[in-house]
Amino acid sequence: xxxxxxxxxxxxxxxxISSSLxxxxxxxxxxxxxxxISEIIQILNKNHFKKNIEITHKKVIDNFLRNLDKEKIxxxxxxxxxxxxxxxxxxxxxxxxxxxxxxxxxxxxxxxxQQDIVNLIGSSxxxxxxxxxxxxxxxxxxxxxxxxxxNYHALLIKNEFxxxxxxxxxxxxxxxxxxxxxxxxxxxxxxxxxxDIFSLYINSITSxxxxxxxxxxxxSQEDFEINMSLSLExxxxxxxxEDGITKIVRLIPGGxxxxxxxxxxxxxxxxxASLPENDIEDVRDWxxxxxxRLIRGPxxxxxxxxxIPNSSPxxxxxxxxxxxxxxxxxxxxxxxxxNVEIYKPNKSYNIGVIDxxxxxxxxxxxxxxxxxYKSSSKDVRNLLxxxxxxxxxxxxxxxxxxxxxxxxxxxxxxxxxxxKGSIVQVMESNGSIQPLGHTRGIQNYDGPVMILVDKLSxxxxxxxxxxxxxxxxxxxxxxxxxxxxxxxxxxNLSYGQLKFTEQKFYRVSGKSTQNLGVIPDINLPYVxxxxxVGEMALENSLPYDDISxxxxxxxxxxxxxxxxxxxxxxxxxxxxxxxxxxxxxIQNKNELDKKLIPVNYLVRKSEKKAQEEKRLFIENRFRxxxxxxxxxxxxxxxxxxxxxxxxxxxxxxxxxxxRILIDQINFNKPKRLSSSDFR
Numbered sequence: 001x002x003x004x005x006x007x008x009x010x011x012x013x014x015x016x017i018s019s020s021l022x023x024x025x026x027x028x029x030x031x032x033x034x035x036x037i038s039e040i041i042q043i044l045n046k047n048h049f050k051k052n053i054e055i056t057h058k059k060v061i062d063n064f065l066r067n068l069d070k071e072k073i074x075x076x077x078x079x080x081x082x083x084x085x086x087x088x089x090x091x092x093x094x095x096x097x098x099x100x101x102x103x104x105x106x107x108x109x110x111x112x113x114q115q116d117i118v119n120l121i122g123s124s125x126x127x128x129x130x131x132x133x134x135x136x137x138x139x140x141x142x143x144x145x146x147x148x149x150x151n152y153h154a155l156l157i158k159n160e161f162x163x164x165x166x167x168x169x170x171x172x173x174x175x176x177x178x179x180x181x182x183x184x185x186x187x188x189x190x191x192x193x194x195x196d197i198f199s200l201y202i203n204s205i206t207s208x209x210x211x212x213x214x215x216x217x218x219x220s221q222e223d224f225e226i227n228m229s230l231s232l233e234x235x236x237x238x239x240x241x242e243d244g245i246t247k248i249v250r251l252i253p254g255g256x257x258x259x260x261x262x263x264x265x266x267x268x269x270x271x272x273a274s275l276p277e278n279d280i281e282d283v284r285d286w287x288x289x290x291x292x293r294l295i296r297g298p299x300x301x302x303x304x305x306x307x308i309p310n311s312s313p314x315x316x317x318x319x320x321x322x323x324x325x326x327x328x329x330x331x332x333x334x335x336x337x338x339n340v341e342i343y344k345p346n347k348s349y350n351i352g353v354i355d356x357x358x359x360x361x362x363x364x365x366x367x368x369x370x371x372x373y374k375s376s377s378k379d380v381r382n383l384l385x386x387x388x389x390x391x392x393x394x395x396x397x398x399x400x401x402x403x404x405x406x407x408x409x410x411x412x413x414x415x416x417x418x419x420k421g422s423i424v425q426v427m428e429s430n431g432s433i434q435p436l437g438h439t440r441g442i443q444n445y446d447g448p449v450m451i452l453v454d455k456l457s458x459x460x461x462x463x464x465x466x467x468x469x470x471x472x473x474x475x476x477x478x479x480x481x482x483x484x485x486x487x488x489x490x491x492n493l494s495y496g497q498l499k500f501t502e503q504k505f506y507r508v509s510g511k512s513t514q515n516l517g518v519i520p521d522i523n524l525p526y527v528x529x530x531x532x533v534g535e536m537a538l539e540n541s542l543p544y545d546d547i548s549x550x551x552x553x554x555x556x557x558x559x560x561x562x563x564x565x566x567x568x569x570x571x572x573x574x575x576x577x578x579x580x581x582x583x584x585x586i587q588n589k590n591e592l593d594k595k596l597i598p599v600n601y602l603v604r605k606s607e608k609k610a611q612e613e614k615r616l617f618i619e620n621r622f623r624x625x626x627x628x629x630x631x632x633x634x635x636x637x638x639x640x641x642x643x644x645x646x647x648x649x650x651x652x653x654x655x656x657x658x659r660i661l662i663d664q665i666n667f668n669k670p671k672r673l674s675s676s677d678f679r
Contacts, residue, residue, distance in 0.1 A: 033198050034091050036495040040202065040215065041090070043491060049429045049501045050209050050542060055090065063204035064096065068103050070138055073152060075106070077142040090205065093198070100197045107189055113150050114157040115182050121161065124171055127601040133159050135595050155599050157182075162601050166608050167318065177282065185244075185285045199496075206500070211538035212488050213500045234296045235303065236328045237263065244285040245270060245308075250403060253357025254332025258401075261646045262321040264310060265456060265533060269295075270318065271306030280306050280320065299326045310532070319638040333358045335379040337387060340396075340658040349665075351658040352387035354380055355398045359405030359413070359460040376405070377412035384416065384445045394448035394661045396654070397464075400478065400527060404459025407487075411436055414467045416444040417474070422550050423467045425506040426487070433506070435550055448557065448668075449474040450661045452653075453520060454527040455534055458482035462513040463505060469518060470509040472554040475561070476520045477660055478527040483535030485514030486542060504542065510549040514542055522565045522660055525572060525581055526653045560667040568660050577652045580622035587614055 044053075069075055079102070121127065133155050134140060143149045157178070164174040195217040202215040236255015240247050246269040251258040271280040272294045283291050295303055303325060308318040335356045342349045356376060365373035380397075387395060397417075411423035415438050422437035451465050453476060462481045469476050487503035505513050515535050535541045572578045591611065598604060612634040619637055620630035626648060631637040 030093060032495040033093060036215075036493050037091055037202070039493045040206070040498055043498060044206070044209060044213070044500060047429055047489075047500065047502055048209055048213065049427075049486065049504055051429075053209055055205060055208060059208055060090065060201075060204055061099075063207060064099065064201055067200055067204060068100070072137050072140060072142045073149060073156070074103055074110070075142065076146060076149065077144050093201070096201045097194070097197060100200075104189060108186065110150065110153045111182055111185055111189075114153055115179065117154050117157055118161065118175060118178055118182070121158075121175065124165060124601050127158055127162055127165070127599070128603075129155070129158065129599045131155055131599050132596040133599060135592075135597055159597060159599050162599065162604050165601060166604060181282060181284055184282075188244075188285050188287060191287065206498075207540060210486070210501050210540055210542050211535075212484075212486060213498075215496060215498055217496045234292075234325050235263075235323050236326070239269070239288060239292060239295075241288045241291075246283060246286070246288065246291045251401070252328050252333075253401065254334075255328040256323050256326045258357075260321075260323050261642050262323060263305075263307065264528075266310035266530070268308040268310070269305050270308055271320070273304040276302045276304055276322065278304075280304060297325050301325050310530075333360050334374070335376055335383055337383045339390070339392070340654050342655065342658050342662060344662070349393045349658070349662050350390065351394050351396060351661055352383075352390065352392035353396045353398055353654055353658075354383050354387075356380065356413075357402055359402070359407075359409040361406045361409050363406075375412070376409045377416065380413060381416055381444055388445065388447075392447075394450070394658075394665055395445060396450050396452055396657050396661060398452045398654075399457045399461040399465065400452055400454040401456045402458075402461040403456060403482070404461060404484070407436070407460060407463070410460035410463045411438070411467075414464055415441050417449055418467065418471050419443040421471070421552050422508050424463045425508065425510075425547065425550065427504045427506060427547070429502050433547065435508075437508075448661060448665045450657065450664065451476050452524075452527070452657050453478040453481050453518065455479050455482060455529045457518075458484045462518050463507075465518045466507040466509075466511070466513055469521065470507050470511075470554070471552065472557060472559075474557060475522060475564070475660065475664055476518060477522045477657055478520050478524050479529035480519055480534070481513070481517035482533070483513065483515045483517035483541075485512050485535075501542070506547050508550045508552045510546045512544050512546055515544040521561050522568055524568070524653070524656060524660075525578055526649065526656065557664070557668045564660060564663045564667065567663050568656065571656060571659065575652065575656075576622055576625040577649060580618065583618045583621075587618060 065075070133152070143152065160181075161174060161178050164177055165171065168174045168177070199215055199217045206213045206215055235257045236252040237248055237257045238250040238252070240249045248257075248263055248265055248267045248269070250265065251263060257263045269291065270282065270284055272283050272291065273280045274294050274297060281294070283294065295305070297303060301324070302322050304320055304322050306318055306320050335354055338353045338355070340351045340353055342351065359376050361375040362373045366375075384395065407424075414423045420438050420441045422435040424437070425433050425435050427433045449468075451468050451474060453461065453465055457465065457478070458481065462483075462485065465476050465481060468474050485505040486501045487505070488499050489502045490497055490499050507513065517534065531537065598607075616631060616634050616637055623630050623645075628644065628648070631640065
C-alpha cells in the first residue's frame with residue numbers, strides 16, 4: 001500500500017516552468033509523449049477506481065491554466081480561456097506548448113517590470129502607498145488588460161519588499177535580497193524543459209480522477225526519489241513546493257525533524273544554510289530538487305533552516321532553527337511504551353501507553369523467511385506482554401501522526417486486541433469486494449484499551465481505528481482522522497510512471513474511511529487538527545460512501561460514551577491548555593480573515609508589532625498559568641527551544657486520555673457479545 005502524496009505532486013512543475021523549448025528538437029519527444037498519453041488513458045479507463053470520467057477540453061484547459069496561473073495575475077480575461085480554446089484532441093500538444101510559451105514570455109516581462117520598480121525605490125517612504133493587494137486572487141476575476149496586470153505586479157513586488165524589510169530592518173540589504181530573488185525567478189524560468197510542461201499537462205488530466213493519481217516524468221521520478229532519500233538520510237521530511245515555497249508534507253516518524261519538534265506539517269522552508277557557519281540562503285523560487293540537495297548532508301552534521309510556521313499569515317513571523325542530520329532506521333520508528341500514573345481519591349491507576357508511529361515491517365527479512373523479522377505487530381505484542389506483567393489497568397494505543405504503512409500489519413495488530421474476525425473490506429475497481437481478517441485467533445490483550453488519533457492519522461491507522469470502533473473494542477479519542485481510504489498502484493510507462501487509485505477501503509460496518517476519516521467517540525482539542533490537512537482539503541478527492549455490513553460480533557466495552565464525554569469535556573474546559581489552543585486559533589483566524597493587505601510599510605510595521613504583542617501575550621499567559629517562565633520579548637519566543645512546551649503539552653494530552661480510559665474502565669468491562677445479546 002503506497003503512502004499518500006498530496007495535491008502538490010506537481011511540485012516539480014507548477015511555479016518553476018521555463019522554456020528552452022525553442023532550442024529543443026521536440027519531434028521524437030512528442031512521439032514519446034503521445035505514446036505515454038495513450039498508455040495512461042488506457043490504464044485509467046481500465047483500472048482506476050473511479051469510472052466514467054468525462055475528460056473534456058474545457059476541463060483540461062481550465063485545469064492547465066489554473067496550475068500555471070492560479071492567482072490569475074499572468075493572463076488577461078481575453079487570453080487563453082477554455083471557451084475560446086481550439087483544444088479538441090488530448091494527443092495534440094501544440095496548443096499546450098503554445099499556452100506555456102506565452103506564459104513564459106509574459107512572466108519574464110513582468111519580472112523585468114518588477115526589477116525596474118525595485119531599482120527605482122530609493123527609500124522606505126516610497127513603500128507607503130494607499131493601495132491594497134488580495135491575500136489570494138484565486139476566486140477573483142482575471143484582469144481585463146496587461147496594464148492592469150502590470151500595475152498589480154508593481155503592488156506585489158512592493159509588498160514583498162515590505163515583508164523583507166519588516167524582517168530585516170535594513171533598506172539596502174532588503175533591496176539587494178529582493179533583487180536576488182527576482183534573478184532566481186528568471187533562472188528558474190529558464191530551467192524547465194518540455195518534460196515539465198508535459199507533466200503539468202498530464203497531471204491536469206489525471207487530477208480530474210482524484211488527487212492521488214499522478215504522472216511522473218523520468219526527471220520528476222528521479223527528483224521524487226531524491227526527496228524520498230532525504231526522508232531517510234537527512235532531516236527526515238517529505239517536501240513539496242507550492243507557489244515557489246518549499247513546504248513540509250510529512251515528517252518521518254523517528255527522524256531528526258520529528259524528534260526535534262521544531263517542524264510541523266505545512267510549515268514553509270524559505271531559507272537554508274547547509275552548514276551552521278554559512279549564511280542562510282534564500283530558497284524561495286528554487287526547484288524542489290535544489291532545496292533538497294542543500295538540506296541533505298552527512299549524518300551528525302547540522303543544517304539551519306529559516307521556517308515560516310503554517311499558522312503564520314505571512315513571512316514576517318518566521319524563525320531560524322537548527323537540526324542535526326541523521327539516518328532514519330527501522331528501529332527509530334519502532335513502537336515504544338511508557339506509563340501514565342493517575343491518582344484518584346480511592347485508587348491510583350497505572351495506564352500503559354504504546355506509541356506506534358508507523359505500521360512497519362521488514363519485508364526483505366520476511367521474504368527470506370527469517371523468523372525474527374521486525375514488524376509493528378510483533379513489537380506491540382511484546383510490549384503488551386510487558387505491560388500485562390506490570391499489571392497495568394488499561395492500554396492507550398497512540399496513533400497520532402501515524403500515516404499508515406503495511407495493510408498486513410494493520411489487521412495483524414487488530415487481531416492482538418480483537419482476536420478472530422474481519423478487519424476491513426477492500427473494493428477493487430471492478431466492484432468486487434474482499435474482506436480481510438482472521439477466521440480464528442485469540443486476543444493477546446483483552447483488557448481496557450483506547451486508540452488516540454489526530455488529523456495526521458491516515459490509511460492503515462484509520463483501518464485499525466475503524467475496526468476498534470465497529471467492534472466496540474475501545475474508545476477512539478482525538479480528532480477526525482485524515483480520511484485516506486484508498487490504495488494506489490505504481491505502473492511503469494514507456495516514458496515515466498503513473499500512480500493511480502485502484503482500491504477503496506470499507507469498514508466491517510460498511511462505512512468508508514474515505515474523505516470523512518474516522519470520527520472519534522470523544523473529541524480531544526489538545527491533539528493536532530487542521531482544516532487545511534486531510535483528504536477533504538484535496539481537490540477531486542473520492543467521496544464518502546458505504547456498502548453492506550459484514551456479520552461480526554462486537555464487544556460491549558464502549559457504552560456510556562455520552563457520560564464519559566461529558567466528564568472529559570468538563571475537565572478540558574477547565575484546563576489552561578484548552579484556553580491556550582482556543583486563543584491561538586482565534587488569533588490565527590483574525591489574521592487570516594484579512595482578505596486585503598495594505599501595501600504600506602508604516603501600517604504593516606504597526607500591524608506586525610500588534611501581532612507580536614498579541615502572540616507574546618497568549619504565550620506568556622499560558623506559560624505563567626502552568627508555572628513556566630515567561631518570555632522577555634518576542635525574539636526570545638522565536639529563538640526558544642519548543643521542547644519544554646511540547647513536553648508539557650504531551651503530558652496533558654496523555655493524562656487526559658488516561659482519565660478518559662479510566663472512566664471507560666469504571667463504566668464498562670470488555671466482553672464479546674453473543675449473537676443473542678444484540679439481536
